[in-house]
Amino acid sequence: MTGKIVGMPKGLLYHYYYVLWKNFFDALGFRVRVSSDTNKRIVNTGIMSAVDEACLPVKVFYGHVLDVAEQVDYLFLPRIVSVTEKEYMCPKLLGIPDMLKACMINPPCLIDTTINLRNNNSQIYQAIKEICAIIQVPLKDGIRAWQRAEKAQGDYELYLQAGNLPAGFNSNLGExxxxxxxxxxxxxxxxxxxxxxxxxxxxxxxxxxxxxxxxxxxxxxxxxxxxxxxxxxxxxxxxxxxxxxxxxxxxxxxxxxxxxxxxxxxxxxxxxxxxxxxxxxxxxxxxxxxxxxxxxxxxxxxxxxxxxxxxxx
Ligand code: SF4
Missing domain, CATH: 3.40.50.11900 (Rossmann fold)
Structure with missing residues (x-):
């Protein structure tokens, strides 16, 4: 264990990739701290901090970032450009790290690596290398952690495909x-x-x-x-x-x-x-x-x- 804490805001891509990144940082000996469940305070903070043009989930994400930022050593805020070949994420997601940097006064160390798999999935290894440099762990450990995390994410996606809802919901109700x-x-x-x-x-x-x-x-x-x-x-x-x-x-x-x-x-x-x-x-x-x-x-x-x-x- 490094004893260091990585903060993860519970908004936007958290709902897709939490299992992946939680397993990655766990495998490297970091503790992951997630912001609170969305609540009135988080929504109001987000609305006051974000630019007016932002969509509601981006505004709420601001609130989650500010909720967790003060309690952690690192804040996981990657710029996710593309997760699939020949496809892109929405432009508002691409701008998240820059927009948030502008509104935080004393941010923790940001893990704001760009993830862009638009041309080739193997580009993820460049991102892993950058993350390892920021959190100061050997690349070989990072690659091993990534392989473990990828497996956990794949298993989780299969679990959802089998007709299950994420944790906190009962999938078996209703006719x-x-x-x-x-x-x-x-x-x-x-x-x-x-x-x-x-x-x-x-x-x-x-x-x-x-x-x-x-x-x-x-x-x-x-x-x-x-x-x-x-x-x-x-x-x-x-x-x-x-x-x-x-x-x-x-x-x-x-x-x-x-x-x-x-x-x-x-x-x-x-x-x-x-x-x-x-x-x-x-x-x-x-x-x-x-x-x-x-x-x-x-x-x-x-x-x-x-x-x-x-x-x-
Ligand atoms: S796709 Fe983009 S604009 Fe739409 S809700 Fe998500 S972040 Fe906002």
Missing amino acids: YPIALLGHGYNIYDAYLNMGMIHKLQDLGARIWTKEMVPKSIVDTYARKLPKRMFWTFGKQLLGSGLYYLEHNQVKGIIYVASFGCGPDSMVGDLLERWARRYNNKPFMFLTLDEHSGEAGLVTRLEAFMDMVKRRVG
Whole structure:
């Protein structure tokens, strides 16, 4: 154990890659400290600190960074440009380290390595080398830790694909299969979405997510679009959405978007049009923003589930 602490903000890509990076730093003898669950204080701090143009999840991420920054030796804030060949992350994610550096007064040592696998997956080793240099561990240990972490992440993704929700949710509730689509940081953040998964399960929904759809199926369905989608998460949402639209067991689709998100407004709109034109399956588009009210959400979820139940008969 080095005894040093690496801070991880519990927002944005935490909801995709926590298992990977937690295992990586654990294997190197670091302790990982995660910011608190999203709460009113974190949201308000984020809103006050972030630029007005940022989408809601980016604003909330600011709050998480400021929540954990003072308690750690290192802050894990990579610039993730691309995680898949020939694809990109959203531009707002690319700018995260620079935007945050500008608003922190005495930040801990930042691990702000660029991760860009746009041309070649093996470029991850350049990123590992840079991280090892920042945290001062031998490269050979870093590579060994990375291999262990990759295995853990792969196992976790298979666990989700087997129909499971992340920790903290019960995957076995509900009898009406509903696809709940959206970025992980919207779907799995129970404060931001006002407990949407639990509310839907109380209404009888069985939740299916984009993480349950294997990559090969996502790729096949995303190719239905005449133009290639080069945003990784946009492609996952589009491919899984088109798959669920054709899936006989899925009785309805809810798309959860963030206010201020360009990719969401495009992908959600495409899926909604597709649903109306070809499938006639109940489809609801919900937008989260910092002013979303719980009563309005409950009314819409109840109306949606009533429609699903009427159709099923
Ligand atoms: S994909 Fe949308 S919600 Fe996510 S960071 Fe980009 S703009 Fe924000």
